[in-house]
Amino acid sequence: MASPLQDRAFHVQTFGCQMNKHDTERIVGMLESLGAHEVSTVEGSEIIIFMTCCVREAADVRLHGQVASLKNIPLPPDSPLPKRLVAIGGCIGQRDGEKLHEALPHVDVVFGTHNLGSLPALLSAAIEERAFQVEVLDSSTGFPTDLPTAREHAFAAWLPIAIGCDNFCTYCIVPHVRGREKSRPLEAIVEEAEGYVAAGVKEITLLGQNVNSYGRDLYGEPRFADVLDAIDATGIERLRFATSHPKDLSDAVIDRIARLRSVQPSLHLPVQSGSDAILRAMNRRYDSTRYKALVASLREACPDIALSTDVIVGFPGETEEDFRATYDLIDEVGYNQVFTFIYSKREGTPAATWDDPTPREVIQRRFDSLVDLVQKRAFEMNQAWKGREVSVLVEGTSKRDETVIAGRSPHNLTVHAPLPSNRTATDLVGRLVTVRVDEARTWYLQGDVVSIL
Ligand code: SAH
Ligand code: SF4
Ligand code: F3S
Numbered sequence: 001m002a003s004p005l006q007d008r009a010f011h012v013q014t015f016g017c018q019m020n021k022h023d024t025e026r027i028v029g030m031l032e033s034l035g036a037h038e039v040s041t042v043e044g045s046e047i048i049i050f051m052t053c054c055v056r057e058a059a060d061v062r063l064h065g066q067v068a069s070l071k072n073i074p075l076p077p078d079s080p081l082p083k084r085l086v087a088i089g090g091c092i093g094q095r096d097g098e099k100l101h102e103a104l105p106h107v108d109v110v111f112g113t114h115n116l117g118s119l120p121a122l123l124s125a126a127i128e129e130r131a132f133q134v135e136v137l138d139s140s141t142g143f144p145t146d147l148p149t150a151r152e153h154a155f156a157a158w159l160p161i162a163i164g165c166d167n168f169c170t171y172c173i174v175p176h177v178r179g180r181e182k183s184r185p186l187e188a189i190v191e192e193a194e195g196y197v198a199a200g201v202k203e204i205t206l207l208g209q210n211v212n213s214y215g216r217d218l219y220g221e222p223r224f225a226d227v228l229d230a231i232d233a234t235g236i237e238r239l240r241f242a243t244s245h246p247k248d249l250s251d252a253v254i255d256r257i258a259r260l261r262s263v264q265p266s267l268h269l270p271v272q273s274g275s276d277a278i279l280r281a282m283n284r285r286y287d288s289t290r291y292k293a294l295v296a297s298l299r300e301a302c303p304d305i306a307l308s309t310d311v312i313v314g315f316p317g318e319t320e321e322d323f324r325a326t327y328d329l330i331d332e333v334g335y336n337q338v339f340t341f342i343y344s345k346r347e348g349t350p351a352a353t354w355d356d357p358t359p360r361e362v363i364q365r366r367f368d369s370l371v372d373l374v375q376k377r378a379f380e381m382n383q384a385w386k387g388r389e390v391s392v393l394v395e396g397t398s399k400r401d402e403t404v405i406a407g408r409s410p411h412n413l414t415v416h417a418p419l420p421s422n423r424t425a426t427d428l429v430g431r432l433v434t435v436r437v438d439e440a441r442t443w444y445l446q447g448d449v450v451s452i453l
Contacts (some may be wrong), residue, residue, distance in 0.1 A: 002047035002126040007037035011045035016053025022158040029148035047085040052092035056344035065391035091177040097136040112136035140178045155430030156203040157196045165209035173346040183218045193234045212248035232260040247285045258301035266412035270310035273324035274329030306411035308337035314363035315343045316356040323366045338374040382440035394428045414444040
């Protein structure tokens, strides 16, 4: 019997981190394998799936508005369904479960982060029984990686090596909505990577909330360096990974970053704060001295490594002096990219119960001054690339100009170049080209293509 999902048009809106984006690829793969097809607009869809994020409050609030506004968008006229099906998954689905139906009565399906594989059955039941369906599990039985996938780009793949997180930073909801850290067996990771290499994938990004502790639950000790060795041996062109918790970044991993052919010279190393008192209150389990020593080791092993980081401004109790320590650390380290966040209270985390007397305007002023610094430093750091040739994996065209191709350098810098005269963008997407950089802006480098590999 054909699935009730056969021929249905679905649309997915994804928020949050790469884990969610990857989960979306699995959802698309699963639904397509049942005869449904993805469409790019809400208007054209009969089923809409929200892959949600609740790491900060703004995302939470936005979801409610978006779901509410769907009521005004009619279903495509040829649809046999009585109404557009609305499904909510991801981290808000996991956190709120059934409660979402009370707040948003026209939601038809809620699923969590541990049971992506149940989505087709839940959607089918919602169609056949015309009744609300919810399934949220406390922990997962398998990996979403056992499900079919439809990758966003043919030339790049995300590959989860572990799911969940054991670190319980005091501000963070992630361990509460993704569960405890669970590593995938090394053989399964390598097999998936080999499949990608055989399919012509050029770049693999290993995913985990803390890739550096990979294997602790499975093998009794972290084995991330072994993962890097094994994936490098598959012959993949470019290998990246995120995220690295500084407390678990080992000498062995630093050695692989410096030495392995495929491991790209860039690292995302979230610092969160430069103040030791705040780092302690955050339960990060490193101090600023240890963090700076790691940066020094990384630069010794791999002198031109590009670093990026995450920072939270306005953590409860942050004083002007604490903020100054963060500002100085960011200035001193010199990052190519800094993701700055204003602290957002998350119910259920320890920090949510801590009072903070700091006025909102003071936090905003600190945040703005940090953003100015980040831009100034990124601009300065990018100047070093002027006149150099960089290899660029072409991802598409610039958002503003379709005659300009855009991609990333080994250092994970965005590079723009005019499309060479005898080429189309489609020809070049997924290919490696060499660009000579002649202009360095704050967020990207610009130059001309000198050769196509
Ligand atoms: N596991 C990763 C990513 C976690 S979420 C890591 O540890 O780096 C991504 C970023 O969101 C975090 O690094 C942190 O800077 C930010 N973040 C998490 N919870 C937050 C909160 N409650 N308020 C503001 N920013 C937060
Ligand atoms: Fe959240 Fe900390 Fe885990 Fe990252 S390491 S996901 S910030 S608890
Ligand atoms: Fe957001 Fe969940 Fe990722 S809360 S950051 S989508 S793990």
